[in-house]
Amino acid sequence: MVKQERAARTRMALIRAGAEVFAEDGLASTSLTTISSRAGVSTGALHFHFESKKALVQAIEAEALETVRQIVRDASTPGGSPLRALVGATYRLMSKIADDVVVRAGFELSDDPGRDEGPSIRREWQRWVEEVLLRADQDGWLADGVSADDAATAVVAATVGFEVLSGDDKAWLSEEKITGFWDLLLPRLTERHALVWESTEKSAADPETP
Numbered sequence: 700m701v702k703q704e705r706a707a708r709t710r711m712a713l714i715r716a717g718a719e720v721f722a723e724d725g726l727a728s729t730s731l732t733t734i735s736s737r738a739g740v741s742t743g744a745l746h747f748h749f750e751s752k753k754a755l756v757q758a759i760e761a762e763a764l765e766t767v768r769q770i771v772r773d774a775s776t777p778g779g780s781p782l783r784a785l786v787g788a789t790y791r792l793m794s795k796i797a798d799d800v801v802v803r804a805g806f807e808l809s810d811d812p813g814r815d816e817g818p819s820i821r822r823e824w825q826r827w828v829e830e831v832l833l834r835a836d837q838d839g840w841l842a843d844g845v846s847a848d849d850a851a852t853a854v855v856a857a858t859v860g861f862e863v864l865s866g867d868d869k870a871w872l873s874e875e876k877i878t879g880f881w882d883l884l885l886p887r888l889t890e891r892h893a894l895v896w897e898s899t900e901k902s903a904a905d906p907e908t909p
Contacts, residue, residue, distance in 0.1 A: 709740055713740065713744075714758050714762055715738070715800060716737035717734045717759055718800045718801045718803070718804035719800050719804075721759070721807070726752075726808060731745055759804055759805055760805050760820065763804065763809075766801070767805075768823075770791045770792055770795065780894070781834045781835040782835050788827075789854075789877055792824070792858070793861060793876075794872070796872055806821060809822075821862075824858070824859070825859075828851050829851040829855075832847040832854070835888075835889075840889050840891065842887065845887065853884060857880055
């Protein structure tokens, strides 16, 4: 049991170190030796857990993707407003991208031109946003004249834009920026925007609130 726990800690240290170094130096120019040194382990230990750079990249993406999936699961309550889920999830996602280097690297690596084709976290987020807004439309939450497709386009473009722009300025991920975006968009999306804000306010202030 102790050996398994130590192995799990080493694996996670390598994932975090890989995320940090990839974010700093880019995928193509990063060596596994640099990552093992950052994690404080030998290159042999790294190769025990990850046989190649590609395997490490896949592990970082998988870790980040599971975090994003947990965010949307936590935001989606049965019978609740799909718009509340969407607004709450954007706050939590932007907070995670700001504070968790693995999640941030997962987004960046998923569309890095130097990697092989694989699942994209940005596309996964896009699919969820599209599904939530389709459900909002079906449940009568969207205002007259607003289509689920158009709403999804706006939300995905803005949130992915915040993520990309934050590479140079972390202020793009701030609660102030996200609130400003929803203050502008939510009244256009739904006539019940005050109700959505009222039920989302606590989630925005405390990302751990379900």
